[in-house]
Amino acid sequence: MPRLNYKPILPAKPRPICIVGAGSIVRDAHLPAYKLAGFPVHSITDLNFEAAEKLAAQWGISRAFESLDSMLSDAPANAVFDLALPPNLFADVLRRLPQGSPVLLQKPMGETMEQAREILAICRERRLLAAVNFQLRFSPFVMAAESVINSGTIGDLRDIEIRVTSHTPWDHFPFLKNAPRLELLYHSVHHIDCVRHFLGNPARIQAKTLRHPELDMAPSRSALILDYGDAVRANIQTNHFHRFGTRHQESFIKWEGTKGAIFAKMGLLMNYPLGVPDEFEVCTFPDGKPIWETIPLEGSWFPHAFIGSMAQVMRAADGDAKALVTPVEDTIHSMACLEAAYESSDNGGCDPSKFINP
Numbered sequence: 001m002p003r004l005n006y007k008p009i010l011p012a013k014p015r016p017i018c019i020v021g022a023g024s025i026v027r028d029a030h031l032p033a034y035k036l037a038g039f040p041v042h043s044i045t046d047l048n049f050e051a052a053e054k055l056a057a058q059w060g061i062s063r064a065f066e067s068l069d070s071m072l073s074d075a076p077a078n079a080v081f082d083l084a085l086p087p088n089l090f091a092d093v094l095r096r097l098p099q100g101s102p103v104l105l106q107k108p109m110g111e112t113m114e115q116a117r118e119i120l121a122i123c124r125e126r127r128l129l130a131a132v133n134f135q136l137r138f139s140p141f142v143m144a145a146e147s148v149i150n151s152g153t154i155g156d157l158r159d160i161e162i163r164v165t166s167h168t169p170w171d172h173f174p175f176l177k178n179a180p181r182l183e184l185l186y187h188s189v190h191h192i193d194c195v196r197h198f199l200g201n202p203a204r205i206q207a208k209t210l211r212h213p214e215l216d217m218a219p220s221r222s223a224l225i226l227d228y229g230d231a232v233r234a235n236i237q238t239n240h241f242h243r244f245g246t247r248h249q250e251s252f253i254k255w256e257g258t259k260g261a262i263f264a265k266m267g268l269l270m271n272y273p274l275g276v277p278d279e280f281e282v283c284t285f286p287d288g289k290p291i292w293e294t295i296p297l298e299g300s301w302f303p304h305a306f307i308g309s310m311a312q313v314m315r316a317a318d319g320d321a322k323a324l325v326t327p328v329e330d331t332i333h334s335m336a337c338l339e340a341a342y343e344s345s346d347n348g349g350c351d352p353s354k355f356i357n358p
């Protein structure tokens with residue numbers, strides 16, 4: 001097995017971060033990741049000032065602001081802005097950032113395709129160096145898989161499968177209670193983005209996303225086929241309302257190639273919110289027979305992947321990286337795949353009864 005390269009390159013001199021939004025994802029992932037990486041947080045603001053003050057006190061952030069404007073008037077010239085708000089609010093904040101600012105937006109890139117296009121237009125117009133926090137791409141197991149694939153160890157990719165069977169306590173995310181779009185927009189969008197990271201843009205999407213009659217929320221179960229032609233299969237299957245204990249919960253990404261395969265268990269999503277350990281295995285054929293090797297990795301999706309998504313912005317802003325990994329110019333295609341999935345779910349499929357009496 002080649003040496004795995006699965007840790008993001010850190011900026012030579014981390015820039016000061018100004019955070020907009022002091023909600024649960026900032027508390028649980030952004031701030032722990034920045035502490036691990038030694039990224040300085042300059043300031044934080046939230047409409048709910050108490051939330052901003054509380055996180056500032058807990059994480060030793062010296063400035064908490066009641067408004068975006070007061071944060072902006074204090075922001076250092078080399079600041080990176082970190083937006084962790086409900087996605088329908090990104091456009092308004094982006095319009096108010098200084099021209100040319102580096103900025104990381106939480107995913108999804110807007111609640112609708114219209115908002116995604118508006119975000120892209122504002123970023124272009126204001127020349128923002130803008131990336132979306134599709135941090136699954138930077139999780140240790142996805143970066144390790146990329147390293148294995150780039151080394152040629154499993155040959156050419158023929159199959160990517162992502163499957164999640166779990167019981168997600170949606171009450172942990174109160175802002176999703178009345179959201180018209182749920183599983184695809186807030187969850188599988190990571191999976192779509194991850195498949196695109198390896199295979200590029202699919203030619204077509206077929207999908208079905210559906211509610212569970214016993215869950216008073218928008219669809220929590222989905223099945224997607226990303227069409228890459230006849231040689232490569234890419235499927236995403238999710239069921240976030242599997243209420244039957246942990247025994248048959250699953251959460252994995254599997255890559256199959258012409259010479260081997262990779263299996264990554266995403267432990268975070270199982271037995272949620274406690275999670276279980278990740279697993280990372282690579283299959284090769286040293287003596288003509290398949291041998292699976294377990295490779296221990298340091299870190300996990302939460303919070304470690306959040307280091308990579310911020311590091312990319314800092315390094316690109318410094319000119320140390322040629323390009324962002326998840327620029328808005330690219331991630332708009334993940335949003336377009338999402339929109340195609342909704343359209344397919346509403347209008348796609350073929351009625352078998354027409355073949356009975358043609």
Ligand SMILES: NC(=O)c1ccc[n+]([C@@H]2O[C@H](COP(=O)([O-])OP(=O)(O)OC[C@H]3O[C@@H](n4cnc5c(N)ncnc54)[C@H](O)[C@@H]3O)[C@@H](O)[C@H]2O)c1
Binds near residue numbers: 085107
């Ligand atoms: N894996 C991931 O990448 C991941 C996971 C969870 C959430 N998210 C995304 O992160 C974002 C925030 O999610 P969350 O779970 O932290 O939500 P949350 O409701 O816990 O926090 C959002 C915060 O934004 C604040 N806010 C709202 N409008 C504001 C404004 N105009 N100015 C300043 N603050 C404002 C709210 O007061 C709240 O504190 C969402 O876009 C969500 O989709 C991403």
